[in-house]
Amino acid sequence: MAQRQQGRWAVAGGGWALVGVLAMAGGAAPAMAQGSGTPPGQMFKDAAFQQLYLEDRTAELLRAAQLRLQAQPDDPQAVLALGIAALQGNEAAARQQALQRAEACIDKQPAAAACHYTLGTVLGVQAMSEGMFKAARSAGTVRTALAQAQELEPAWYPARSALAEFYLLAPGVMGGSTAKAEALARAAPSPEQARVLEARIHMKDRKFEAALQALAALPAALPPSLQEDARQWALQSALGLINAGKSAVAQPTLERLVREQPAEAGPTYALGRALAEQGGHEQGLKLYEQSARLKGAERLPLGWRIGIAQQALGRVEEAKASFQRFVAAGKGQKSALEDARKRLDALGG
Known part of the structure; x- marks a missing residue:
């Protein structure tokens, strides 16, 4: 799966500038919401939307959402799909449309976690695109929306991850709090969720080796959303080690990521950096040139x-x-x- 950031904040989960986030609010009883909720490690409950999301078929995801919303204007899964497509496309008009749909959905279905999640993530990105003043004014709404999504479906990893991301990236005056992110990790419904969030907190503290150790203890097979975050945090931690002059420590992790994600530019590029920093400029150059042909190359300073x-x-x-x-x-x-x-x-x- 392509790296979104996960644009999660780039969709499901990444700086305050990339994130859509929210706060603590009350809502429907978690047990009721969880019983009919999204599978914990997926973005979507709807199987068709989930498949399109996993395959990065954003244009088709958008069309499917629009068709569903014509027939069912308040369908939470379609609203979520519309929001994710808007974040992937990075157009203000699309984000505004997704926000309107999310707000309307919440009015009609206040217990729909997907609609609160969409509001929080999309508003976070939209507000940051309009400047720090707008971001500061919107932070409370973002935090509340993400917290409501997490409370309604406490087992749904994307909501827990997004709220943790808000707490880690927002300034304290906007509601950021490492302690609250740590509490979310401790309260996670599975050891795997807790470990991935723990790694993200280590990253925030620039404890990159500790982050990689936490991720190394995870099972090889993870649900899609956890796998996405685990790989993204491993890549970013490895890059942090390279920047800290510890390329040899980062190299084994990057070699594994290249094997696991051969179509993705990021791991191949980062491995090239690790080798070049150790004097392997010829090897590094070959990997840079290889990564230029892979998915996501346009986001990297390859030239x-x-x-x-x-x-x-x-x-x-x-x-x-x-x-x-x-x-x-x-x-x-x-x-x-x-x-x-x-x-x-x-x-x-």
């Missing part, structure tokens, strides 16, 4: 990293061309673009 590897190998003209393309595209973090410009100047480009 910059390819140029650095080429420069280290003495392939000056190729490095200059790579840096020039990266700078001309204008995508990537400011620090990466500035470094590419400096390297170009040093190479006489």
